[in-house]
Amino acid sequence: MASSPLTSTILFHVGPVAVTRPVVTTWAIMLVLTCGSWSVTRRLTLHPDRRQAVLELIVTAIMGQIEEVIRTDPRPLLALLGSLFIFLVAANLSGVLPGVEPPTGKLETAAALAMIVFASVHFFGVRARGALGYLASFAKPKMIMLPLNISSEVTRTFSLMVRLFGNVMSGEFIIALVVALAGLFVPIPLMALEILVGLVQAYIFTILAAVFIGAALGTDERD
Amino acid sequence: MHFDWSTFALQTVNFAVLVWLLHRFLYRPVLRMVDARRAEIDRQYAEAGKCEAQAKDRLNAVEAEQAGIAAERSAALKEAKAQAEQAAAERRVQADHEADAFLENARKTLAAERRQALVEARRAALDLGAEIAGRLLAEVPVKLRAEAWIERIEQYLAGLPRPEKDALIQQSAGCAPVKVITASKLPAEVEGDWRSRLIRQLCDKVLVDFGVDPALVAGAELHLPNAVLRFSWQSALAAMRAEIEADGYAG
Structure with missing residues (x-):
């Protein structure tokens, strides 16, 4: 019998630390992305070929999307948000491969990403406004909004985590059920839908992270 | 449902490492190349602007030179016209003088010829009168x-x-x-x-x-x-x- 989709399978231990399947899958994704990045960027020229043009198009499109959201220079956020989007796309679509479980379908991965976004929001907010200025922004527009703003910081991070985890996990769960009940080729349309859902969820997670960071930067207030 | 904190920690670290790796191997080289291309484009734009400015300067210089040539041509034409008019006036005056002199000479010649003819006529008349008188006298x-x-x-x-x-x-x-x-x-x-x-x-x-x-x-x-x-x-x-x-x- 297959293990529960809500739990992570432990593959081995490194000392006291248990290494689960999502972690290994993540390492594989990291390896692929790093090697792919290295291979496509080692011979960049001023006169790009088709492959370099596509790569630059992807990077500049991500930058443009970030800039549209945060309304300021997107370069400081490119590494975080661009990596977030690329990793989410890779992770969400990795479920298409036979025998691979998407890491984002596990709660720990989604929580880790949400926690990183949560930390990044405050880091960039403090860096942009200063500690007091950033903390003061929680009391705006009225002091009475302070509890609501603080709670919203937690709840929106929680919603990020649950949304990603729920969508990916549910897709995987349904596909597993259909495979178990109907046969090998029946879940193909569902897998195509899962690809679309994975892309949409990656986009939504990244954009929401950009919105949260942009709000912490206060660019809308300055505008 | 079980939440594995070690997986959570490892995934957090993994993603942080991935951010660094992609920054190192993807974004930085691509952005460096984009910046280099943009700088190259800016340099070419600046160079093109400089060339355009030089071309405009040359165009202005050529236009000024053309205007100078036109002015010089106009001045030369004006001077030539003035010289031609002066020469024509001098020739006209000279022609008038020559015509006057010619008329005067013709008039003098005519008068001299008329006097000569008159003298000749008088001589002829005298000879004729003398001949007539001689014939009459012979009778x-x-x-x-x-x-x-x-x-x-x-x-x-x-x-x-x-x-x-x-x-x-x-x-x-x-x-x-x-x-x-x-x-x-x-x-x-x-x-x-x-x-x-x-x-x-x-x-x-x-x-x-x-x-x-x-x-x-x-x-x-x-x-x-x-x-x-x-x-x-x-x-x-x-x-x-x-x-x-x-x-x-x-x-």
Whole structure:
């Protein structure tokens, strides 16, 4: 019998630390992305070929999307948000491969990403406004909004985590059920839908992270 | 449902590492290349702008040069026109002067030719008159003609002042005879009459001889050793011709 989709399978231990399947899958994704990045960027020229043009198009499109959201220079956020989007796309679509479980379908991965976004929001907010200025922004527009703003910081991070985890996990769960009940080729349309859902969820997670960071930067207030 | 905190921690670290790796191997090289291309584009834009500015400067210089050439051309044309007008005016003045001089010369030539023609006409008229008179005179008998001539000679000699008459007498009283020249041969009778009348006017010792010269037309001349007394038409006509020529040159 297959293990529960809500739990992570432990593959081995490194000392006291248990290494689960999502972690290994993540390492594989990291390896692929790093090697792919290295291979496509080692011979960049001023006169790009088709492959370099596509790569630059992807990077500049991500930058443009970030800039549209945060309304300021997107370069400081490119590494975080661009990596977030690329990793989410890779992770969400990795479920298409036979025998691979998407890491984002596990709660720990989604929580880790949400926690990183949560930390990044405050880091960039403090860096942009200063500690007091950033903390003061929680009391705006009225002091009475302070509890609501603080709670919203937690709840929106929680919603990020649950949304990603729920969508990916549910897709995987349904596909597993259909495979178990109907046969090998029946879940193909569902897998195509899962690809679309994975892309949409990656986009939504990244954009929401950009919105949260942009709000912490206060660019809308300055505008 | 079980939440694995070690997986959570590892995934957090994993993602942080992935961010660094992608930043190192993806974003930084791509952004560096994008920046380099943008800098290259900016440099080319700047260079193009510089070239455009240079082209504009050259265009302005060429336009200024063209304007200068046009102004110079206009000035040269104006100067050439002024010179041509001045030359034309000078030529016109010179032509007027030449025309005036030519007219003056023509007028003078015409006047001189007219005077010459008048002189010639007068001469011709004089010659014609002399010829007509000679023909008419030829119809008059020689005695009558001779009488008129000798009377004139006598009147001249009689009217001479005494000293001049004595001088003539002294000339004619020598060995040389007084020669009477007439236009036609006088009859012997008339010659005798003339000789006696001349002796009476001059003195008894005078020898009178006669000769003929058709050039005299009419009348006679007395050829003394040192003087000639002319009473012929030839001398009168010569005087008239001289007078005519004097009048013609004077006019």
